Amino acid sequence: MQDLALLVQDPAAWVALITLIVMEVVLGIDNLVFISILTNKLPAAQRVPARRIGIGLALVMRLVLLGTIAWIVQLTTPVFELFGHGFSWKDMILIGGGLFLVWKATKEIHHNVDPIDHDEDFIASSATGTLAAAIGQILLLDLVFSVDSIITAVGMTDHLPVMIIAVVVAVTVMLLASNPLANFIEKNPTIVMLALGFLLMIGMTLIADGMGFHVPKGYVYAAMAFSALVEGLNMLARRKRRAEAGKKTLH
Known part of the structure; x- marks a missing residue:
């Protein structure tokens, strides 16, 4: 309790908290775009629950990851070397997440350009637990961004309460913004293609980071x-x- 009181009185801790909140909110934009596109394909009655459940479980997952922060930091240790670059578990997670984003964005672009080919597939998938699949994909992508943001946060502060508060605030902002953003994307079809282009770019950025080519x-x-x-x-x-x-x- 005394340590928490000292932390509240520390100006550096407040600066780190504000910086982390801004960083988490900005990184959350990627997640929100993906969540909006994914859930807008669900039946209308399932869209809001899917967003709330997916973002809520993402918060729980991030807090659990923060509890294992010592293990998370070790993910930056190289596991093997290829073409002169040491690949860590973090690199492999980023590459895997980037490939998933590129695949998903490409598939959605194909569906938007030529929807007739995908009508039967979509009807079939709607009947076999699409809500659970959407939540699973939301959590999968959030895992990738969570590992990246937590490792970045460790470099900014060593105070776990600061990280927890930043994550809770950022995820709350995501929860509040998810429905308005999804509704805006649904009402403006041209935005969908732009958002899918963003996802392609983000996916390629993750792959580049994992390969050792850092993109600011x-x-x-x-x-x-x-x-x-x-x-x-x-x-x-x-x-x-x-x-x-x-x-x-x-x-």
Whole structure:
């Protein structure tokens, strides 16, 4: 209790907490985009429960991982060397997660471009526990991001309570933002393709990081923000054209 009181009075701990919360929230954007696209394919009655259950279980998983932080840190130790690069368990987790994202994004892009080929598959999967499959995929991807963010957090602070608070706050923000974001993506079909492009880029970034080619996160998120801005302008232009066409029809 005394240690916690001292931590509250430590300005460095507050700086680390705010920085970690911002980092966790920004990293959560990737998860939210994936969750939105995944759950929007479910029947309407299952979408909100799937998001809540998936994000809630993700919080539990992150807290459990924080409890094994000493083991998590050891994941950066090289296990074998290939082409002059030492691969650790963290690298392999990032590569596996990146490949999964690339595969999933490519599959969804194919479905959006040519949905007729996938109608029967989707109907079949809807009848065989798609809700559980969606939650499983949410947890699988969150595991990848959790390991990466926890290892990054360890480099910023050695206070476990600070990490726990940051994770709880960030996941709460994800929970609050999940439904509005998913509804926005569903109402704007062109956003879906943009979001899938983001997932492809994030997947390739994870693979590159795992292979030892570090890509600064700032470049990735700057590209995402610029693309979102351009798409926002396109949406405004389309809305204006529709309004003008409606006025002409009335006259």
